Amino acid sequence: MVELLADRYWYVLVLLLLAIGLYGMFALRNLAKKVIGMTIFTTAIYLFFIEGSVVEGGTAPVLDPAVGLDPGRYVDPLPHLLILTAIVVGVAIVGVALALLVRIYRTHGTLDEDVVIDRLGREEASAASDAAGTEREPGA
Amino acid sequence: MIWQIDLALFVALIAAALIALWVRNLLTAVAVLAVYSLLAAVLFAGMGAVDVALVEAVLGAGVTGVLFILAVLATTRRTPERAQVRRRWTIMPLLAAFFGLMLYAGTGLPPRGDPEAPVREGVAPQYLERSLEDTETPNVVTALLADYRSQDTLGETLVIVTAALAVALILRRDEEVEL
Numbered sequence: 001m002v003e004l005l006a007d008r009y010w011y012v013l014v015l016l017l018l019a020i021g022l023y024g025m026f027a028l029r030n031l032a033k034k035v036i037g038m039t040i041f042t043t044a045i046y047l048f049f050i051e052g053s054v055v056e057g058g059t060a061p062v063l064d065p066a067v068g069l070d071p072g073r074y075v076d077p078l079p080h081l082l083i084l085t086a087i088v089v090g091v092a093i094v095g096v097a098l099a100l101l102v103r104i105y106r107t108h109g110t111l112d113e114d115v116v117i118d119r120l121g122r123e124e125a126s127a128a129s130d131a132a133g134t135e136r137e138p139g140a
Numbered sequence: 141m142i143w144q145i146d147l148a149l150f151v152a153l154i155a156a157a158l159i160a161l162w163v164r165n166l167l168t169a170v171a172v173l174a175v176y177s178l179l180a181a182v183l184f185a186g187m188g189a190v191d192v193a194l195v196e197a198v199l200g201a202g203v204t205g206v207l208f209i210l211a212v213l214a215t216t217r218r219t220p221e222r223a224q225v226r227r228r229w230t231i232m233p234l235l236a237a238f239f240g241l242m243l244y245a246g247t248g249l250p251p252r253g254d255p256e257a258p259v260r261e262g263v264a265p266q267y268l269e270r271s272l273e274d275t276e277t278p279n280v281v282t283a284l285l286a287d288y289r290s291q292d293t294l295g296e297t298l299v300i301v302t303a304a305l306a307v308a309l310i311l312r313r314d315e316e317v318e319l
Contacts, residue, residue, distance in 0.1 A: 011246040013150045017157055018242070019235050024161045027231045030219040032166050032212065036173055039204065040157045043180050046196070050189045055260070056253035060188040061280040063272050071265035072255055075188040077280040078264050081289060083192050084281070085296050091199045091207075092303035098211035099307040105215035 010051050017044035031104065031111045035097045042090045046083045053079040146186060153179045166217040170208040177201035191281045 021044060024037020053076040059067060061077035101111060108116050156176040160169045177200035185193035250257040271283040285293055 008246055008249070008251065009147075010150075010252055011249065012243065013154065015239055015242050015246065016154055019239050020154070020157045020161065022235055022238065023231065026234070027228050028161065030166075032208075032215070033161060033169065033219065035208075036160050036169055039173060040160070040176065043177065043196075043200065046192070047180060047183060050184055050187050050192060051252065052249075052257075052259065053189065054187050054253045055255055058188060058253075060190045061268065062190070063268075063278040063280065069269065069272070071268035074268050074280070076259060076264045077267060077284055080189050080192050080281045081284045081292075083189070084195050084285065085292060087192070087195050087199050088296055089299050091203050092300055094204050095207055096303050096306050096310070098207055099310040101211055102214050103310050111215060111219070 011048075014044050014048045014051065017041075017047070029113045031101055031113055031116075032098075034113075035094060035101065038097070039090070039094060042086070042093075046086060049079045049083050049086075052076070146183070149179055149183055149186070153183070164219050166212045166219060167209070170205060170212060173208065174201045174205040177204065191279070 018041055021037045021039075021041025024040060025034050028034060028037065055072065055075050058073060058075040061074045061080065063069065063074075067073050104116060105111055108119055110116065153176060156172055156179060160172040160176060163169050163172065177196060181193045181197040181201065184190075184196055254260075267284060267288065268280055271277060271280045271288075275283040275287045277283040277287070
């Protein structure tokens, strides 16, 4: 078991980062901190994928006559491509999330999740009582 | 890559992640997050993923940082009290279960840098062998991105357009209904 972990300490470190990101998303009350947690989580996934592309003794996947054309001398280029796409999409996600944050702040004046949920719940309750009031009127 | 440097960078990465979630001032948190992305970019470069390192440094540290700073300046940089104790204790068992489960799954993965790993038997060596002949591009990642998988890249630009459209719709000020 110890040998297995020594071989795989990278996976353990990436998992730690994933757990830290999840903690940020679930446990913190500030909405901006949640987005920071999400960024930490996604970057950890990038690290996991690139880690999978590493080959013992391999160099960057730029074909070099000095190294030769043997595929065993280069790291795997396919995860690199997937992660390039993922980084670009990740930035788009962060952009949309931050736009939602700005909108929430404009409406509620706070980024505190609990306060926003509380206010939304109260609004719903008052809307429900309003609806009940208007329904009762015609019958009265 | 020299494993001592590797490990030191990774410890710094974890410290940066923890600090980014810990500090109260949001602008400080964003700055630490940019440091986190830059450290990740250095790790990518160390693993031979030079293209990914460049993109992570520009987009992950640069553009994400600018977006965060703009959002913080448009809202507030103060954060309320840290996580409530009750919520922290309900999330911890879930995180521990997640960590344990993933650790257990990780034991089934091939060791780092294994040339015999299943992924090396698939299409990856063929890309490395054929890309110079097919595309005359020495950088295999570029050949993959712009030649073999150019439709993926087209779809990616579509995602960016959709995201820009969503941001414009969310932030639109006119005809705003007073709540």
